[in-house]
Amino acid sequence: MKVNREMVAQAGLKLLNEVGLEQLTLRRLGTELKVQAAAIYWHFKSKEALLDEMATMVLAEGAPHLVPARRGSDWKIWAAAFGHGLRKTLLAYRDGARMVSGTELTNTEYMKTVESIGSRLLEAGFSLRQTVVLLSTIYSYTLSFVMEEQAVYPRPKERSPRYDIARRKARLDADELPLLRQSGSILFDRFDRRYKEGLELILQGAAAQKISGK
Structure with a gap:
C-alpha cells in the first residue's frame, strides 16, 4: 500500500481517538496502515512533525x-x-x-x-x-x-x-x-x-x- 502525507495524518487522527496522545507512535501508525515504519518516516521524520501536520489539519477543518x-x-x-x-x-x-x-x-x-x-x-x-x-x-x-x-x-x-x-x-x-x-x-x-x-x-x-x- 502506498501512502501520502495526508493519508498518514488522517490515520494519525483516527489512531489518536482510539489510543490517545501517549500511545500514538509512528511505528504503531505504520502497523495500523499495514506499511513498513520506513514508509511513515519517509513523510514524517518524528512524532513532532506528524503532530504538526495533524494539528494543521484539525485547525483548518475547524476554521469555518x-x-x-x-x-x-x-x-x-x-x-x-x-x-x-x-x-x-x-x-x-x-x-x-x-x-x-x-x-x-x-x-x-x-x-x-x-x-x-x-x-x-x-x-x-x-x-x-x-x-x-x-x-x-x-x-x-x-x-x-x-x-x-x-x-x-x-x-x-x-x-x-x-x-x-x-x-x-x-x-x-x-x-x-x-x-x-x-x-x-x-x-x-x-x-x-x-x-x-x-x-x-x-x-x-x-x-x-x-x-x-x-
Missing part, C-alpha cells in the same frame, strides 16, 4: 466554526465565536488540545480565518496590539481550558475516576479549605457554562480596554 454566521455582527460576537469555535474544534478529537499545543502549522488555512477575525477587530477600533493580545488570550484560555476538560472527560461523557467530585470533597478539610471544598462542581462539571463565563470575563476586559484606549 471560528466565525459568526452573520458577518455583520459586532466585535464581541466575532471574538466569542473564535473562542467557542476553537473549543469545539479541539473537543472533536481525543487529547485534541494537548495534540495542538506547541505545534508548528504547515499551511496557512487556519491563519487566514484568524486574519479575517483580526481584521474585524481592527475595524471595530482595536489597535493592532490590542487585537493580537485579545486573540492570543482567547486562544491560550481555550487551549488550557480544553486540556483540563479532556483530562476530566478523556472520552465524551466518560468521566475519569481521578476527578470524582464527592471523593475530592471528602479529602479536603472543611475548616482549612472551605472555598476549595465547595468548588469541585464548578471546576470539574458543567464545562460549557464555565467556559462561557470565563470567556465573558476576557471580553469584558477587552471592552474596557478599548474604551480607555490603553
Whole structure:
C-alpha cells in the first residue's frame, strides 16, 4: 500500500481517538496502515512533525466554526465565536488540545480565518496590539481550558475516576479549605457554562480596554 502525507495524518487522527496522545507512535501508525515504519518516516521524520501536520489539519477543518454566521455582527460576537469555535474544534478529537499545543502549522488555512477575525477587530477600533493580545488570550484560555476538560472527560461523557467530585470533597478539610471544598462542581462539571463565563470575563476586559484606549 502506498501512502501520502495526508493519508498518514488522517490515520494519525483516527489512531489518536482510539489510543490517545501517549500511545500514538509512528511505528504503531505504520502497523495500523499495514506499511513498513520506513514508509511513515519517509513523510514524517518524528512524532513532532506528524503532530504538526495533524494539528494543521484539525485547525483548518475547524476554521469555518471560528466565525459568526452573520458577518455583520459586532466585535464581541466575532471574538466569542473564535473562542467557542476553537473549543469545539479541539473537543472533536481525543487529547485534541494537548495534540495542538506547541505545534508548528504547515499551511496557512487556519491563519487566514484568524486574519479575517483580526481584521474585524481592527475595524471595530482595536489597535493592532490590542487585537493580537485579545486573540492570543482567547486562544491560550481555550487551549488550557480544553486540556483540563479532556483530562476530566478523556472520552465524551466518560468521566475519569481521578476527578470524582464527592471523593475530592471528602479529602479536603472543611475548616482549612472551605472555598476549595465547595468548588469541585464548578471546576470539574458543567464545562460549557464555565467556559462561557470565563470567556465573558476576557471580553469584558477587552471592552474596557478599548474604551480607555490603553
